[in-house]
Amino acid sequence: RFPYSQLRAARRLKSDFAFVFDIDGVLIRGKKPIAEARSALESLNKNKIPYILMTNGGGVLEREKANEVTRITNCSKINPLQVVQSHTPMKALTRDKKFQRVLVVGGDGDNSRQVAYEYGFKDVVMPIDIVKANKSVSPHCMYTTHDFELYAKPVDLDKPIDAILVFNDPRDMSSDIQIVQDLLNSQNGVCGTKRSIKSVADPTEPSIPILFSNNDYVYANDFPLPRFGQGAFRIITETLYNHTNKLEPSQNLQSLIMGKPFKLQYDFAHHVLIDWNEKISSGDTESQQILPYLGEVPEQTPFKKIYMVGDNPESDIKGAHDHGWESVLLRTGVYKDEDWDDIIARPSVGVFDNVEDAVKHVLRANG
Ligand code: G3P
Ligand code: MG
Known part of the structure; x- marks a missing residue:
């Protein structure tokens, strides 16, 4: 029974x-x-x-x-x-195989690359790879020789990148700002190219999509005052993109914000x-x-x-x-x-x- x-x-x-x-x-x-x-x-x-x-x-x-x-x-x-x-929900993005080659931004060393591979992304580029391939991309970068040896992987700069995934707060902020802006304004995600904004139907739409994994303007660590988080980087990214492309005050860079x-x-x-x-x-x-x-x-x-x-x-x-x-x-x-x-x-x-x-x-x- x-x-x-x-x-x-x-x-x-x-x-x-x-x-x-x-x-x-x-x-x-x-x-x-x-x-x-x-x-x-x-x-x-x-x-x-x-x-x-x-x-x-x-x-x-x-x-x-x-x-x-x-x-x-x-x-x-x-x-x-x-x-x-x-960024855990980004696992779901690998199901439809839409993004084959992604730029992953943020996090210590190349930890975020390992996370993206484990999620199922097939080709993961990080800003450090691009800077190592061509140091003039980010003339004031803070990467050391040790960083390049440990974390950078060889990259073909002529191969297009399908999307930018910001996994975590930038560490070398000036390199990340530069490379992200380059790609948002590139010809179809190819590093070192620039599209003509006049030929773009909707200037708020970047050349390749950008996804921010969180929007925290500040967060709490052991310092007495809150610290800037990824949301601050999102504001910088939007401000520079909007300024570069002379968008109207009512317009803004299109992105997907998670978290x-x-x-x-x-x-x-x-x-x-x-x-x-x-x-x-x-x-x-x-x-x-x-x-x-x-x-x-x-x-x-x-x-x-x-x-x-x-x-x-x-x-x-x-x-x-x-x-x-x-x-x-x-x-x-x-x-x-x-x-x-x-x-x-x-x-x-x-x-x-x-x-x-x-x-x-x-x-x-x-x-
Ligand atoms: O970088 C961490 C921060 O953005 C917030 O973390 O655990 O308070 O959501 P949490
Ligand atoms: Mg919290």
């Missing part, structure tokens, strides 16, 4: 709410832990409440980010399948959360992750509530607010109480001193 009572009991054991944690300013700050992170995550592990981490950071593989957060917070091992970085607070990222994270929930419910956390297409909205969800716990009102809280999640704002990162009157979106649950207080509150509220 089918064990209906066990099935009912198992269903009762499954949580109908889940957490999504931001990383920088919630679990860690720079390379330092936020003291309460460990106990917050352990209480969820103990209570079998599903959670994933969604960060606008990146530039490393998901398993490295999972290991980094585990090591810094000293919590039980976080699975790479629980990690959504800003929090955008719907694409929240839908993607929702899929990851559902997949992770299935895995922990079945006890099989080794099976392959089932990923959506870019922009696919989950059709069904086991969760009545998803709690986004973040420190940045503009990304974490705005995204949760716009896409139907609950939200909790913390005082351990970007947000300061004096910002309250001006914040872009208010957290549905409230403001807390740290992640542990927030988790305790939500657990109590859900009985």
